[in-house]
Amino acid sequence: MSARWTVPVARPTSQSTYSSAWIGIDGYSNSDLIQTGTAHDYVDGRAEYYAWWEILPASETRIPHPVRPGDVMAARIARVSRGRWSIALRNVTRGWTFRTVQTYRGPQRSAEWIVEAPQIGGDIATFARITPLPFRRCRVDGRSPGLKLSQRGVMVQGRYIRALPSRPNAAGDGFVVRSVRIRTSES
Numbered sequence: 001m002s003a004r005w006t007v008p009v010a011r012p013t014s015q016s017t018y019s020s021a022w023i024g025i026d027g028y029s030n031s032d033l034i035q036t037g038t039a040h041d042y043v044d045g046r047a048e049y050y051a052w053w054e055i056l057p058a059s060e061t062r063i064p065h066p067v068r069p070g071d072v073m074a075a076r077i078a079r080v081s082r083g084r085w086s087i088a089l090r091n092v093t094r095g096w097t098f099r100t101v102q103t104y105r106g107p108q109r110s111a112e113w114i115v116e117a118p119q120i121g122g123d124i125a126t127f128a129r130i131t132p133l134p135f136r137r138c139r140v141d142g143r144s145p146g147l148k149l150s151q152r153g154v155m156v157q158g159r160y161i162r163a164l165p166s167r168p169n170a171a172g173d174g175f176v177v178r179s180v181r182i183r184t185s186e187s
Contacts, residue, residue: 011042020118
């Protein structure tokens with residue numbers, strides 16, 4: 001699977017806030033997950049940006065290359081042999097590429113393109129206020145996944161929707177995630 005996205009700006013907030021954009025295999029209706037992405041946080045009065053990869057249940061591993069707002073990222077996760085997977089993340093704007101091959105044995109039941117608040121210290125962090133983040137060229141097995149609006153997932157914190165994906169583009173291989181604050185209906 002693969003995709004491209006543009007790193008957003010993490011806007012100032014009075015408290016520390018966090019966001020991640022990533023692609024991953026599994027994680028929907030199971031606890032397995034192989035993923036890579038970028039972080040866009042606002043911590044202690046300043047914005048922080050970095051790249052990472054992760055295979056649950058292990059913690060993320062930071063990728064030691066620069067990431068800045070506006071950078072175009074290209075990510076790819078692919079099986080190279082039974083139980084061995086390649087994780088690749090390229091910063092198209094800055095010209096660096098990171099690759100690692102890792103063991104992963106998840107069931108491969110879903111492919112995901114996500115913007116969310118990550119877990120910090122075992123709790124879901126407060127979602128950062130970010131500029132719109134477009135995912136483009138989403139692929140599964142080299143083809144458009146034919147994304148549908150009914151497949152989107154919104155991020156809810158408290159009684160508010162915080163991250164809202166747009167309707168997929170006409171090719172079914174891209175969408176934009178916006179940081180919002182929309183009160184959900186109470187039940």
